[in-house]
Amino acid sequence: MAATIEARGLRKHYGRTVAVDDLSFTAKPGEVTGFVGPNGAGKSTTMRMILGLDAPDAGSALVGGQPYRTLRNPLCEVGALLDASAIHPGRRARDHLLWMAHYNGLSKGRVDEVIDQVGLASAARRRAGGYSLGMRQRLGIAAALLGDPPVLMFDEPVNGLDPEGIKWIRGFLRSLAAQGRTVFVSSHLMGELEGTADHLIVVGRGRLIADTTVRDLLASASSDQIVLRTSKRSEAMTVLANAGATVAATDLETVTVRGLSAERIAALLSGGGLTFSELAQHRASLEEAYMELTRDAVEFNTPTVGEA
Numbered sequence: 001m002a003a004t005i006e007a008r009g010l011r012k013h014y015g016r017t018v019a020v021d022d023l024s025f026t027a028k029p030g031e032v033t034g035f036v037g038p039n040g041a042g043k044s045t046t047m048r049m050i051l052g053l054d055a056p057d058a059g060s061a062l063v064g065g066q067p068y069r070t071l072r073n074p075l076c077e078v079g080a081l082l083d084a085s086a087i088h089p090g091r092r093a094r095d096h097l098l099w100m101a102h103y104n105g106l107s108k109g110r111v112d113e114v115i116d117q118v119g120l121a122s123a124a125r126r127r128a129g130g131y132s133l134g135m136r137q138r139l140g141i142a143a144a145l146l147g148d149p150p151v152l153m154f155d156e157p158v159n160g161l162d163p164e165g166i167k168w169i170r171g172f173l174r175s176l177a178a179q180g181r182t183v184f185v186s187s188h189l190m191g192e193l194e195g196t197a198d199h200l201i202v203v204g205r206g207r208l209i210a211d212t213t214v215r216d217l218l219a220s221a222s223s224d225q226i227v228l229r230t231s232k233r234s235e236a237m238t239v240l241a242n243a244g245a246t247v248a249a250t251d252l253e254t255v256t257v258r259g260l261s262a263e264r265i266a267a268l269l270s271g272g273g274l275t276f277s278e279l280a281q282h283r284a285s286l287e288e289a290y291m292e293l294t295r296d297a298v299e300f301n302t303p304t305v306g307e308a
Contacts, residue, residue, distance in 0.1 A: 009024055011023075012056055019042045030181075033198070037203035041294075043203060086140075088128065093120060093139050134165050151184070226256065227278065237255055262280070
């Protein structure tokens, strides 16, 4: 069977807290699948269940059609980074990888290959305790790559990386998917996956919110919103609201309009003698689309200025 990741009706409770609730999805080879949702959405718990670290209360999680615990050589079938800090601070980075390679019957040459892949060659003989969080992330990715597995899972891999590191990991994830691997990446910030993910699994409060391509999500978020720029902002908002539109100001001369087509907006403004300099369909960012999807699924809402 192809090296997919499959969740089938996963459920997990911790006391009265429902961490994951009837969650089903598939991550496919040749794609970067973004696993996104607010903090507390159940992403890490789901990844732990896929890797056999937590037992589901119901449902199943399969890698290549099998539970993780039944894989004969896990490191060569699934590479995972869940916690970049899970390394003894006194151990040198290369020694850490050598220990893993020896235990799994892999060569020393493979250790040097993955060290080069993640850009740690100059720091490989330093102790992990002296690494920044970004460097520990790179070391964790190297460990995940060690067995050259067809399935890779990364939990918040951008955390701690500087702008250069973020640019690197985006291209790196794309290159891994281009090799035909299944790449499954969690994040609570959609902007981290923009330009990287092919497919998105969006969760909130442990439940599936969306299972869609990036293209379809952006099209859905952009389809019914028009951007209007006019020096007669107040008058235009009144005319359009009276025609049944939902109108919101974004700056002194710009408003967004829902509920009317661009053609209808142009006719209403022209009929009222109101000029405009721009009238175009809004192109939502991935972050905007994500925020719209998950606005009712956040665990904690940040109060606006002035709220008690």
